[in-house]
Each structure stands twice: as C-alpha cells, then as structure tokens.
Amino acid sequence: MISLGIEGTAWNLSVGIVNDQKILSHQQHPYQPSDGGIHPREASQHHSDKIAKIIKKTVSNANIQPQQIDLISFSLGPGMGPCLRVIATAARALTLTLEKPLVGVNHCIAHIESGKWSTGLDDPIILYVSGANSQVLGYKSKRYRVFGETLDIGLGNALDKFARKLNLNHPGGPKIEKLAKKGEKLIELPYSVKGMDFSFSGLVTAAEKKLQRGEKKEDICYSLQEYSFSMLTEVAERALAHSGKKELLLCGGVGKNQRLKQMLKEMSLEYQIKFGYPKKELMGDNGAMIAHTAIKMYESGIEHSPGIEVKTDYRTDEVEVKWRE
C-alpha cells in the first residue's frame, strides 16, 4: 500500500510518501519566524503558500503517478488551529480529486508509531519531547497511556524562550546545545520533578535571572541542559521501573540533542534496557510518520470522512489503538 501523509501542526510543513516497507520520498519546508517565536497565522500562511509545491515534489521524487497513491492522511492534531486547517484542506482536496480514502492521524501517536517502525522496538516506554509536547507514555489496554508530562510548557518551547533572550533565532535548541558544549560550571537552577510529571517554566525564568546577574551564557546553557535532561531521564527511569517494560524509545525534535541521548543511553545500560531513537529525518515533525501511521490505522478499519474537523488539543490517550494487541 502506498500512503501519502501531510504534517504541519506547527512550524515544519512536510509531506512524506511511504509503502509498507520504507519511505519512498520525503520533503519539507520549515517556516522561519521573522522575529521572536512562531506566529500561528504567519505559519499557516507559509503552509498554504508552499503546500501544493511540496506535495508535487514529494510525488515526483517518489517516482510514482498520483493515481498510484492508495491512502491520503494528515495530522488531525494537536497543533495550531490555523496550521491544522491548511493541511486538512489540502488532504481533503487530494482525497476528493484522487478518490482515495482519508485518515486523520494523531500527531503524537505518529511519532510513536514511526519511532517503533524505525527502531524495531516492540513495546517501549516512550519519551516524546518536542517544542510543545513533553510526555512519557506507555501502551496498555488499547491506548498509549500518559505516565507523566509537563505541567506547563514543552521543553522545546522552554529552550526557545531562553534562546530568544540570547537573541538566537528559531529553533533555539540546536544553538543552545552548541553553547552548552563550551559551558563548564553547573549553576544552581530549580529541579522540578513531581511524581512522574515535571515542569520547565520555572527553570527558564531562573535561567533568565542568572543571565541578568552576569553568569556566562555558555554555563547557563550547559546547566539548563543538565537540569532539564536529568529531569526527563529520571522520569523515564521511573516509568520504566513502574511499568516493568524493557525498552525505551526517544522521539520528537528535542530528541536530536546528543547530550539527552547520552544520558538516556547511560541510564538504559544500567537497567539493561533496550534504547532506541528514529533516524534523524523521522525524529522531528515529518510527513512520513503520518503516512506510516495512517497505513496501520486504515488496515485496522479506521477511515475518516472528508468533513472531519481538526482537533487542536487532541490527546494521545483519546485514540483507541486498534492496530495493537
């Protein structure tokens, strides 16, 4: 089955085409904010300007004719309303023109399913860290259950917020990672783990204060990473201990960070946990993950009408995972 998926919940607009075995082609066009953070309306304008071109390019790079596509899918949510509506419109148009079935996919579940696909992990605890989302999940009784999550903002957005104070443009995470490599001193910041939940907004506020007081930005970036990644690793560790699962999957854009991967790897070694993360192109938001998850959903009997409404705050545990035992 050949499946086309559209992703554009936030700043990255991306289209992927996959079959049951592999990615056939994958294109993206990230929106770059003129200044500051993401403006939802600007981002959606960007998406609607570029989407037709990206779809055409993805299809031609896959070396297929549009009629060979068997299934159309898109991110139904969670995400920014204006952005979601643009990709939903594009997906509806494709479905109606090509007369192929449509599936709306939960964005977070697509990260999980494509992560499993890419790593071969079977039943992992999932640490999903992106701009807006930071959650620890695990499968139980037909749902991906949330074991723990951020009580305020996602880690990616928290890092972006601090990066803006340093006048670094979006996305800030990779630039903070670079600076952190030159940091040496651990500066005291709040370590906020609450059961299996955590929070980041106090951490960023404290980091901003340290900056005003003249601490070196390299040291603050280093400490920000040490604190926030230790929190995530500890919560993943707790979820593993609590659930008894033996695998750990890291996904989401922040998962590209080397230091985070290193910490999780060390923790996994200690408990003899199998640790994996998807290859780079599947790590951040991408259309291939939507296309892959759509195949699983469609084959388990799920199909949506073109009239389906987007869900800006679509919860991971709202979705019945029909395709798993």
Next chain:
Amino acid sequence: MSELIARGAEAELYKKNQEIIKIRKPKKYRNKTLDERIRKNRTKKEAKATREARKIGVPTPIILDMKDFEIKFEYLDGEKIKKIYSRLNQNDFRKIGKYIAKLHQNRIFHGDLTTSNILKTNRNKIYFIDFGLSGYDGHIEPKGVDLHVLFQTIRSSHPEHTDSINIILNSYKSSMNNQKEIIQRLNEIEERGRYF
C-alpha cells in the same frame, strides 16, 4: 546479612532482620554536583516528612536512623497497592482520601503520590511511603498536583478501576476544609500540559 529486596528508580532497599535500609545510589547519567545535591536533599526531605506525617495521624514507617544518602526504617509486612489494586475495598480508598486530606491540612504535600508509594499491610492498614519529593507549602498548586499524579497513575496503570478515583476524591473532599479551590486547581492541571 542484609538482602537487596527492591531496586526502584530512586533507591535500593535492603532488608536486615526487621529493618529496611533505603540507599539513594549515584546516578551516572547526572552531573556529579547536581546528583549529590538531589540525593542529599531528597533523603533529608523524606526523613522529615515521614516523621511529620506520622505525628498528624497518617501512618508511615518509623525512622530508626539516617545518614546523608540513606535512611533506616522499620520493616512493614504488606504490599504496594499497585500490586493488589483489584483487591482493595471501598474502605481502603476512603482511607487514602482521608490521609491525603490530613497531609494537605497540615501543609504537607507528598510530591510522588503513585500507587507504588502506598502500602496495605497484612493487618489491613494503609501506609504512605517514599516522601523524597515532598515538601511544605501552603499553596493549592502542589496539593492539586498530588491528586493529579495519583489519579493519572490510576488511569494509566489500573484503567479497569477508575471508579476508585471518585471514592478517594469524595473522602478527600469531606475531610478537607478549603477543598473547593484545590479541586478547581486539579481540574485546571488536568487541562494543562496540553497544546497551549
């Protein structure tokens, strides 16, 4: 001879005669300074809140001794409720709600209120353990978080028994004076952490 009886994410538990020694081992993945800071801080908090809780009538194990990274407790014969959740009765749930209210009335929050941190002994007593993430706070937020963490654990780990949430909550409400604001905050917390 002391025998390793449990290795959790936070600590190792050794049993010797009728005593339990809880040791917070270093985490290699963490920066050393940060690691020691966290372990020392949690050991101290745990000892303090465990004692305070028992004083105000919430059953917790007696502390026999402590050092920087370890605490010695009396041994309790029982099970984590996580393992016997389907066998708990209404009375157990009501006790849990009442004990949480007692802690909160006294400005103590537990900080890690999962079904792994509540025990039921062979004499049918409910005990609260693992106060390493606890604290003193007059605000409503950490109290709301306590309830949220417990209910989230029930929903994720015991999805067949979510009706217990209401029994715990009703018992909590009837034992608590200013519960309205806390329940309102709980609902807010459960809505938060979602997109925007």
